[in-house]
Amino acid sequence: xxxxxxxxxxxxxxxxxxxxxxxxxxxxxxxxxxxxxxxxxxxxxxxxxxxxxxxxxxxxxxxxxxxxxxxxxxxxxxxxxxxxxxxxxxxxxxxxxxxxxxxxxxxxxxxxxxxxxxxxxxxxxxxxxxxxxxxxxxxxxxxxxxxxxxxxxxxxxxxxxxxxxxxxxxxxxxxxxxxxxxxxxxxxxxxxxxxxxxxxxxx
Numbered sequence: 001x002x003x004x005x006x007x008x009x010x011x012x013x014x015x016x017x018x019x020x021x022x023x024x025x026x027x028x029x030x031x032x033x034x035x036x037x038x039x040x041x042x043x044x045x046x047x048x049x050x051x052x053x054x055x056x057x058x059x060x061x062x063x064x065x066x067x068x069x070x071x072x073x074x075x076x077x078x079x080x081x082x083x084x085x086x087x088x089x090x091x092x093x094x095x096x097x098x099x100x101x102x103x104x105x106x107x108x109x110x111x112x113x114x115x116x117x118x119x120x121x122x123x124x125x126x127x128x129x130x131x132x133x134x135x136x137x138x139x140x141x142x143x144x145x146x147x148x149x150x151x152x153x154x155x156x157x158x159x160x161x162x163x164x165x166x167x168x169x170x171x172x173x174x175x176x177x178x179x180x181x182x183x184x185x186x187x188x189x190x191x192x193x194x195x196x197x198x199x200x201x202x203x
Contacts, residue, residue: 038071039071039202040068040069040071040072040073040076040197041067041068041069041071041072042197042198042199042201042202043080043083043084043196043197043198044198044199046067049067050067050068050069050072051066051067052064052065052066052080052081052084053065053066053067054084054088057167060092060094060169060170060171061100061167061168061169061170062085062088062167062168062170063165063166063167063168064081064084064085064088064165064166064167064168065081065163065164065165065166066078066080066081066084066163066164067161067162067163068080068161068162068163069161070159070160070161072161072162073162074104074106074162076195077104077162077163077164078104078164079192079195079196080164080196081164081165081166082183082188082192083188083189083192083193083196085097085099085166085168085183085185085188086183086185086186086188086189086192087185087189088168088170089168089170089185090185090186090189092170093172094170094171094172094185095171095172095173095174095175095184095185095186096170096171096173096174096175096182096183096184096185097168097169097170097171097182097183097185098168098169098171098179098181098182098183099166099167099168099181099183100166100167100168100169100181101166101167102164102165102166102167103164103165103166104162104163104164104165105162105163105164105165106160106161106162107160107161107162107163108158108159108160108161109158109159110156110157110158110159111156111157111159112155112156113155113156113157170185
């Protein structure tokens with residue numbers, strides 16, 4: 001007598017679409033969050049090695065610096081340096097300052113990022129793709145290349161940060177017209193005020 005084997009009840013298929021869809025949404029949300037948080041260094045006292053700082057060297061003489069992050073342009077860093085020098089001049093009760101020495105330090109390095117999923121063909125990624133190495137159509141059973149598949153490679157891009165430093169001397173009275181290194185503190189503040197981005201102005 002042949003033994004009868006009961007057919008196991010059909011198990012519901014747990015397709016990959018839901019997990020892939022959820023991953024794609026989290027990926028997009030994360031990228032959006034990074035985009036909103038990534039902003040140039042505002043005009044502020046130094047915080048975590050970015051911002052302005054100064055040191056009095058002697059009476060009326062200061063070393064001033066402004067360090068920006070990788071999103072802060074060189075001309076912005078230099079303008080913020082001059083603006084801070086003008087503020088220090090007025091705070092000291094003087095009218096103009098002379099830049100004795102000035103330097104911009106440029107540091108470039110490569111930032112490597114790793115992602116297990118490529119960005120190509122996002123539509124198929126969300127609706128059809130799963131697995132590693134190659135995408136897969138669950139309804140048709142054959143692979144395709146591209147889409148949200150596994151990627152073992154790293155990508156890198158150059159990142160540059162600028163730090164502007166100057167030694168200044170502050171003086172009372174009218175700025176000498178024959179000295180190209182002399183700056184009227186009030187004129188500097190008036191002319192640069194419109195390009196100064198403060199922390200409370202960040203979106």
